[in-house]
Amino acid sequence: MALIVCPDCGKEVSEKALTCIHCGCPISATAVTPPTPAPNVPKSTSDFDAKDMFPKPKKKVGCLKAVGVLVCAFIILCVIIAVTSDSDKPETNTPNVSSTTPTPKATPEIEYIEVTATELLEAYAENEISADGIYKGNLLMVTGTVDSIAKDILDNAYITLKNDNDRYSIISVQCYFEKNNLDDIAELKSGDIVTVTGKCDGGTFNVSLKKCDIVK
Numbered sequence: 646m647a648l649i650v651c652p653d654c655g656k657e658v659s660e661k662a663l664t665c666i667h668c669g670c671p672i673s674a675t676a677v678t679p680p681t682p683a684p685n686v687p688k689s690t691s692d693f694d695a696k697d698m699f700p701k702p703k704k705k706v707g708c709l710k711a712v713g714v715l716v717c718a719f720i721i722l723c724v725i726i727a728v729t730s731d732s733d734k735p736e737t738n739t740p741n742v743s744s745t746t747p748t749p750k751a752t753p754e755i756e757y758i759e760v761t762a763t764e765l766l767e768a769y770a771e772n773e774i775s776a777d778g779i780y781k782g783n784l785l786m787v788t789g790t791v792d793s794i795a796k797d798i799l800d801n802a803y804i805t806l807k808n809d810n811d812r813y814s815i816i817s818v819q820c821y822f823e824k825n826n827l828d829d830i831a832e833l834k835s836g837d838i839v840t841v842t843g844k845c846d847g848g849t850f851n852v853s854l855k856k857c858d859i860v861k
Contacts, residue, residue, distance in 0.1 A: 755784060757842060762789025762806035762818045769848040770816065781847040785854060788840045792817055794833055802827055805851070806841070819851040822858075829859040 648657040653670035664671050758780065765787060768776040789806030796802050802824070805817035820841045822830055833839065843854030 757784045757786035759786045759788075761809075762787050763809045765818055765852055766808045766814070766816055767810070769852050773848055777847050780845040780852075783845055784842065785845050786840060786842050786860065787818055787820070787854065788838070789818060791833055791835055791837045791839060793835060794830055802830060804830055804833060804839075804841075806839075817851050818854065820854045820857040823856060826858060833859075 647660045649660045649672070650656070651658055651665040651667060651670055651672065654665060654668040656665070656667045658665050658667070658672060660672075662672055760780075765776075765780065765785070768779070787806060790809055792805040792807035794802075794804045801821055803819050803821045805819050807817050808814040820843055840860040841854065841857050842860055843857035846853035846855050
């Protein structure tokens with residue numbers, strides 16, 4: 646059922662009504678039919694402005710400035726690194742041979758405890774423990790009178806230095822020599838006065854010196 650507009654009050658009533666139900670005005674055939682609203686038809690693509698479809702991007706001025714500053718800083722840093730690396734390159738001059746030759750290290754002087762055979766034997770005869778504390782394990786330089794030249798049961802060559810203060814003493818300083826030093830004692834004889842260097846091995850029966858050399 647269609648609706649029409651009352652010519653008096655302007656309200657909608659049925660087209661079949663004889664009078665307006667709102668104001669009682671008779672409805673004539675000339676009553677205005679309310680216009681049918683036009684459908685909401687979207688604009689065609691041709692009606693759109695290109696600006697609406699592709700809005701102009703905003704200028705990012707701040708970002709461009711930041712990028713420019715970073716690029717400039719990077720270029721300056723590269724220049725500084727290049728200049729610094731050039732200044733750090735070693736000179737290509739021929740080195741002074743005399744300055745590069747290593748100086749040989751001086752051989753440390755060996756320190757010996759100097760003692761006579763008589764003093765060493767009397768120290769052990771008086772107190773072996775005290776004498777070990779002074780002499781055992783140390784390098785000694787012993788001067789004394791040769792008593793004998795011989796070899797032990799293991800074929801080790803040695804000489805003995807006697808106690809000059811006790812002619813009847815059977816205890817002596819027994820000095821052992823390496824096989825490559827046998828020439829040093831080959832020409833010795835009993836009664837010779839010699840100076841011997843060696844490492845004190847303490848006293849058991851005799852006072853022993855190992856790895857001995859004759860001081861010439």
